[in-house]
Amino acid sequence: MSPSEFLRVAWESIYRNKTRSLLTMLGIIIGVAAVIIMIGISAGTEAAIEEEITGLGTNLVFVNSTFSRGGSGGGTSGMTGGLVYDDGFAIADEVIGVAGVTIEQGSTATIKASGVVLEGVSILGTTPDFPSVRDIELDTGRYFKQQEVDQKQKIAVLGSSLAEELFGDDDPIGQVITVDTTKLTVIGVFEEKGMVGDVDYDNRLYLPITVVFQKFTPSQFAKFRGDRVRVIYVEVDADANLDDVILQIELLLAKRHDVSLESPDFSVTTQQDIIKTQEATTAAFRSLLAWVAGVSLIVGGIGIMNIMLVSVTERTREIGIRQSVGATPNDIRWQFLTEALLLSLVGGLIGVFVGVGGAWLFGWASDMRTVIIPSSILLAFVSAAVVGAFFGFYPANKAAQLDPIEALRHQ
Amino acid sequence: MPEQTIIQTSEVRKVYGMGEISVAALDGVSISIQEGEFVAIMGPSGSGKSTLMNILGCLDRPTDGHYILDDEDVSDLDKTELAAIRSRQIGFIFQSYNLLSRTTALDNVKLPLIYNRDNKVSPEERVEIARRKLEAVGLGDRAHHQPHELSGGQQQRVAIARALVNDPVLILADEPTGNLDTRSGEDIMNLLHELHEDGRTIVMVTHDHEIAEHTQRTIHLRDGKVEKVIKNGKKHAPRNRKGGSK
Numbered sequence A: 001m002s003p004s005e006f007l008r009v010a011w012e013s014i015y016r017n018k019t020r021s022l023l024t025m026l027g028i029i030i031g032v033a034a035v036i037i038m039i040g041i042s043a044g045t046e047a048a049i050e051e052e053i054t055g056l057g058t059n060l061v062f063v064n065s066t067f068s069r070g071g072s073g074g075g076t077s078g079m080t081g082g083l084v085y086d087d088g089f090a091i092a093d094e095v096i097g098v099a100g101v102t103i104e105q106g107s108t109a110t111i112k113a114s115g116v117v118l119e120g121v122s123i124l125g126t127t128p129d130f131p132s133v134r135d136i137e138l139d140t141g142r143y144f145k146q147q148e149v150d151q152k153q154k155i156a157v158l159g160s161s162l163a164e165e166l167f168g169d170d171d172p173i174g175q176v177i178t179v180d181t182t183k184l185t186v187i188g189v190f191e192e193k194g195m196v197g198d199v200d201y202d203n204r205l206y207l208p209i210t211v212v213f214q215k216f217t218p219s220q221f222a223k224f225r226g227d228r229v230r231v232i233y234v235e236v237d238a239d240a241n242l243d244d245v246i247l248q249i250e251l252l253l254a255k256r257h258d259v260s261l262e263s264p265d266f267s268v269t270t271q272q273d274i275i276k277t278q279e280a281t282t283a284a285f286r287s288l289l290a291w292v293a294g295v296s297l298i299v300g301g302i303g304i305m306n307i308m309l310v311s312v313t314e315r316t317r318e319i320g321i322r323q324s325v326g327a328t329p330n331d332i333r334w335q336f337l338t339e340a341l342l343l344s345l346v347g348g349l350i351g352v353f354v355g356v357g358g359a360w361l362f363g364w365a366s367d368m369r370t371v372i373i374p375s376s377i378l379l380a381f382v383s384a385a386v387v388g389a390f391f392g393f394y395p396a397n398k399a400a401q402l403d404p405i406e407a408l409r410h411q
Numbered sequence B: 001m002p003e004q005t006i007i008q009t010s011e012v013r014k015v016y017g018m019g020e021i022s023v024a025a026l027d028g029v030s031i032s033i034q035e036g037e038f039v040a041i042m043g044p045s046g047s048g049k050s051t052l053m054n055i056l057g058c059l060d061r062p063t064d065g066h067y068i069l070d071d072e073d074v075s076d077l078d079k080t081e082l083a084a085i086r087s088r089q090i091g092f093i094f095q096s097y098n099l100l101s102r103t104t105a106l107d108n109v110k111l112p113l114i115y116n117r118d119n120k121v122s123p124e125e126r127v128e129i130a131r132r133k134l135e136a137v138g139l140g141d142r143a144h145h146q147p148h149e150l151s152g153g154q155q156q157r158v159a160i161a162r163a164l165v166n167d168p169v170l171i172l173a174d175e176p177t178g179n180l181d182t183r184s185g186e187d188i189m190n191l192l193h194e195l196h197e198d199g200r201t202i203v204m205v206t207h208d209h210e211i212a213e214h215t216q217r218t219i220h221l222r223d224g225k226v227e228k229v230i231k232n233g234k235k236h237a238p239r240n241r242k243g244g245s246k
């Protein structure tokens, strides 16, 4: 019997039991589609994150406190080590090749304004360079100046969605909001920025960092060494040497903190480091996906094996008839193997369409990006075929070994 | 010129089961059938007629003894070799027709051609050959009917067309009229006689004495043994191997 005959017989059998075949293929369809959609999402997210991080300015350097992580509000604990507010100014003044420095100090608070009460809103104390270093523009109003920061002025700038929630269509500029117990005047609203990593820039309140130190994260420590901060963001001049700037920062901070470079109380990282971490995370996500894909394909394969066994039983008499007119065990084996393969390949093909369509739809309906990777389609397809062959073999063999007379007697 | 022997069995035994409960369905059957003969096999139910036919048709192997089909000892062939013999040499007609359901008469008749590996024919030729065989059994106008759209007699004629399609040296029919009314039974018998007159070798199981009497010989089986062989009226067909009509 020729391959085209096997294909024709297999196709007829699949086509004849459309519903059952479709249900059988469902496992493979879902497996393949899921693989393509998830790889698409992961690749899209990866691309988007990389783009966004780069969009922040490729020349961003992060200086992190390594001893007092998140401990700015920690009262008297941890008297030594960590970054302080004035380190930022020192870097801006003394390091050559620095375009801007911004310091951030976050907390959460309850905000009340014009009858609206929002709880657990994230508030961020920053410095005047923030919009430039973080690459975000104002929609209306203005950002605060160094003088206002120094004077601890009670002013605030709203993220775009926060402004919307608090004031709707009204103009927020000049309005007074109550943050916990402190009254602040709104002087500006940022334009939409979206998510960067897991931070929603649009749903935050921005205020002078000094106000945050004073009102929201007071610390005893501040009295003799200055206000402690977790991160200092340094924007490096486009034409400056990044490594050079990093070295200067390290030397400066080591001197200021009186620590050696071998055991510093801070760390300096760049965009590249962050992208690398991101890549490691994505790689972990990928291997998780591979497991999900593997499991769904195996489940799909077991489904195929199951239905092929049913099919062999149902068609025992047909097998007997074919044997009686000259079909060899190999003919019968190939017939059922072809059917299993075809089932999984058609399932795989449908899965590819569903997956590509699903990924596209997902990218279109959500603000997440999806990227279809051609090799993922190939991979999904090949796996489907392997699954079909593997799980089709046992039923096919069973069919091939049937005794002609017993098969003919089967009702 | 000596007659060509198509079937030669010697002391063929078929034992089902093992030990105490084993049943000898055939217990030393030695028969010989010449080319062009039309032989009937009779015997009470359970006497081993079907068992013998299955062995003669290479659907089954004897437990003991030898079976020489057309000068080839087929007693010890494996499943694949037996399948090749069935495809090449044998046309089997069953009591219950055994057509593929949901498959047209034409496709049913074509089926043996698909599994024929000696004589490869193109798909177009297959259709042509199958159509001619259907016409030969008087069903040219039913080519695209499925079994459930055909009467029992018509289904059996499709089965006969299928048995003929590879031009076998031997046609085996196990109670071919067993499921049919007298009228359709007569039609089928007429068809078989025509085939015989074309020079085919036919071995047929029947319970009907009248039908048996119209063949050349009747082999009576009882308890798995040949009880007697009786010569009947019909003349030997002219020597014309495989009937020539293709």
Ligand SMILES: Nc1ncnc2c1ncn2[C@@H]1O[C@H](COP(=O)(O)OP(=O)(O)OP(=O)(O)O)[C@@H](O)[C@H]1O
Binding pocket: B016, B017, B023, B024, B025, B043, B044, B045, B046, B047, B048, B049, B050, B051, B052
């Ligand atoms: N697969 C089997 N397993 C066990 N015993 C079997 C099997 N096939 C047939 N037999 C036994 O072999 C004997 C002969 O059976 P067979 O079918 O050849 O009879 P038969 O002459 O064709 O009968 P009938 O006229 O009813 O068709 C019977 O006793 C039967 O029970």
Ligand SMILES: [Mg+2]
Binding pocket: B049, B050, B051, B174
């Ligand atoms: Mg019988």
